[in-house]
Amino acid sequence: MRSTSRSCFPKEWLLLLKRQSAIPGFEQRPSRQFRATMLDNMCKLVDGFLVNDFLHDDNVRSALNYRAKAGDLFVISYPKCGTTWTQYISFCILNKGQPPEDYTDFMLRSPFMELLGAESVHRMSGPGAIKTHFPFNRQPYHPQSKYIYVTRNPYDCCVSYFHHVRDSPVYNYADATFDMFLDVFVQGKVSCGDYFDHLLSWYEHRNDPNVLLITYEGLKEDTAASVLQIADFIGNEHGDELRRDPALYAKITDMVSASSMRKAFSEGIKSIIPSLLALPPEKALKSVEVYRKVLSKKRMASAKSEFIRKGVVGDWRNYFKPEHIEKMKAFIALKTQGSDVMNLWADAGLP
Template structure:
């Protein structure tokens, strides 16, 4: 049975493309008071949130060249802690690292983005299938589902990632939002994000509906999909530029698709079998016992 191929760096599972020293520097990074993190499990709305934050802070869209975008809003474990020292401020730091004491500081700020596990599983499947560094091009959804329910994926188990941040949702330096909520009422959540970034940002957007509508237009999924479609194709080759001999999957990187796929809620219905629904329900019951975390999706008609 094909399985996506990852590597373990000091207990943290990452795609093959990641530089081990960059990952280690990320794991050991101590957050600074000026740091703003956008944290999520993969395929839960990270890129969308990055674009919203950048637009609010800079009143313009981010650069559509992948390398430039990552310099403005670095991916911590991909580029390493040095990238944070070189980034433009104000800006946000992307990470998929699970909650850990070294990452969390009461002095830094965190936007945590989560998505229901059914849709997350489907979206992550397509991501792994279309990203050469996951080496899963011939994998099926059934095979990926087995890895998801086992928690045997890059960045770890979905529930182990979500639950510690859910417990911190009321901390003053944490803003927890769901992909589904952002999709349902984007304007309301853009304003909440703006308030979290600084009262002046929320006040400005409320006083200027034109500015708010411009943020909404620039961060629509169609607009972002167009921006990312060209630059994303070169990202893996750029990512592994330190390698003298790139493996075949790097040479195939020109075939990758954009980070954004359908961007809809409920796509899981066209992928899950009845048995898979039951098994994920059982996994949810096991992993979330004693919490009300699934109430985040009470209005999403989940099984």
């Protein structure tokens, strides 16, 4: 991590590491080269919240301190669990099937607050959802705001996160192996911390009237039904409109398919910061200027990352060897004692 590594790890982690040492095949300390890159350079703490090193402290801090207000709509998840997909579904519903001009337009109208800071929310140019990766206890909250939390089974999340870390320019670690990544994943030494700490913080609020908890698997299994569920949650008028207008309902369902989203998000993460930096003064965000100095054109150009990689359920089977499954099952058992959260995937065919 960027600051002294000992000060960055909370005492709670040290206690967890002692318990995790009993996990079969668990490696508390990955290879020295991997630790130096992944653990010392990949993440940092900003006001106690673990984020990837690319994000600017001021933007993360302003996001943490944003005061939610009545009418705000947030889409939240642990990384690589379907945030962008759910965010785009919400956008298409709110904008009655009219797509954004391009990905930059989408980001201005439906911003990722940790990346762009609270300024991006104050200057939102149209109806859209605010994206965050905050656990419930760090999420800006207002009883009259609405919160859509999307989660994904830990196996597929881990695989998708692995590809994101390996291919994304904000991490830039092309030599990572799945063995190495799984070790830091179960330790919670990745951006946004521990998968289950994050999920359980929201799962406890799944029945709150202003919280909708959905799964990536549910979105994939019946996208049309999920679109209607999200529309009803955003506001009954949106769900009623889709029921009255089957053509609009079908259009939005098609717009949010994996193939359509790949086309809509073809710029991906490679060009979003340069595009935002190139905006005319009347649209430019001051909060983006902090990335001008740290942006490496070579680093961004060499990236392979895509927001929509495969868009499938069950890709974990292509990566998890028996020893990986054993490690993940032990991690799940450790973190979910006394909770029925894994019932979310009772029919998903998990080990």
